[in-house]
Amino acid sequence: MKPIPAANPRNRFSSSLVEYFDDLPGPEVELSLYEDHTKQVLAENDSPDLGFRYSINPYRGCFHGCAYCLAGDTSILMADGSTKQLADVKAGEEVIGTASVEGRRQFVPSLVMDRWATARRAYRVRLDSGTELVASGDHRFLTPEGWRYVIAPGRNTRARLHLRERDSCLGPGTSRLKARGLFKSAPRDVSRSIAGGVASVETLGTILPLFDISTQTGDFVANGVVSHNCYARPTHEYLSFGAGTDFERKIVLKPQVAALLREAFEKKSWQGELIMLSGNTDCYQPLENEYRLTRGILEVCAEYRNPVHIITKSALIERDIDVLQRLNAEASVGVSISIPFWNVETARKLEPFVTTPQRRMKTVERLASAGIAVTVNIAPLILGLADRDVPSILEAAAAAGARGASLIPLRLPGAVKDVFTERLQAGFPLAAEKVLRRTREMRGGKLYDSRFGARMGGEGQMFKAVELLFHQTCARLGLNRAEGHRQERTNTFRRPTDAHGQLRLF
Structure with a gap:
């Protein structure tokens, strides 16, 4: 990655400011990776809308470096x-x-x-x-x-x-x-x-x-x-960085996440609850190819027989099929591959940097062939644009060996609303107003409903019709059957012994 001249605005949370004379570009800076030494790696969720309590996020930051200036x-x-x-x-x-x-x-x-x-x-x-x-x-x-x-x-x-x-x-x-x-x-x-x-x-x-x-x-x-x-850069200030070139060249990751997770598992308070990867970001984003932090997490979970569920859009997960099989033999592991569209052109406009839906379905097939419990996540469901894709996605998922599927309607909290609306209007100018109207109908007249119990669901005739179509198609294809759609167990957790079979004293 090419270096760029340093330039950052005043950080709202800092008392100092670095400026360069005569408005000349600052010294060139290259990509820097920062170690996050957070001791608590397990993030706890208290939302009743989510089916997990604990999650891990091994990466923070982005080096795409978009600048809207x-x-x-x-x-x-x-x-x-x-x-x-x-x-x-x-x-x-x-x-x-x-x-x-x-x-x-x-x-x-x-x-x-x-x-x-x-x-x-x-x-x-x-x-x-x-x-x-x-x-x-x-x-x-x-x-x-x-x-x-x-x-x-x-x-x-x-x-x-x-x-x-x-x-x-x-x-x-x-x-x-x-x-x-x-x-x-x-x-x-x-x-x-x-x-x-x-x-x-x-x-x-x-x-x-x-x-x-x-x-x-x-x-x-x-x-x-x-x-x-630009809407994202100011958030980098919460990490004591600048919103300018710091956002593009100062990336935070947790290199000791596996060791810290092992320490957390050794605490008596840990009972082997399900861990979600990840709560915020895709744990198989490009940096994972080099740093292998997600793989390290999975290896620790396999050692302690702690159940895991992974949500991703990346084919990179295929690299870790071996450790997923090992974990699955001792505890349980589930994978959800997100596929909200089946039409390639539609997907390219709203997910320009993600593999095609068909390539993701190939990942479903390879995971299923390896004995991994894999499901397809139709999320987000965008009414007026992708609801017609629901049967095609489910039919392809069943043919690929998926055990189940889920349906989560579009959520537009905070700045996500503006980003989605902009991309929607750019890619689908004729359908944009219809999509936004359908979304409001699904959210009680608003684009987003943040209330617990409402934000992950929907209402209105259109959503209920698509939801019914989803359930009927799943039933016809044999998806989500209780005997085939195994839930992760939480009673398999064991702390390993040493080479002589001796349990740890502390």
């Missing part, structure tokens, strides 16, 4: 109709963003939650209206067809939706930003505001200091164009 002199439309340079915008101020009002995207005031700087390779976007924007390649602008990145990654122009010549960019345009308060007379409907068509996108051939803000609505107006913000 603009040049510091970009004009930002403030809530009072004035403009301010992006570099001067501060947390707590109000800008203009967009939100869905009665099914239509409209301009609304939006509170700035955070602002930060970074240094990225810069590109110039020219519109036929004369507007110019300098942004990173990962920045996104709103078009009538949805959000579009500035460029495609590398030479793969099909990897993600990006700006092309003659694409229209939505926004009030720069002419309305030249006079204070003039924006107040502009149309409130975003779809009626065209800032201009894309004339060209070109690289500036250099790395520049760039800025971004995080807002309540997830977007803002930059040089008259509706612009997407």
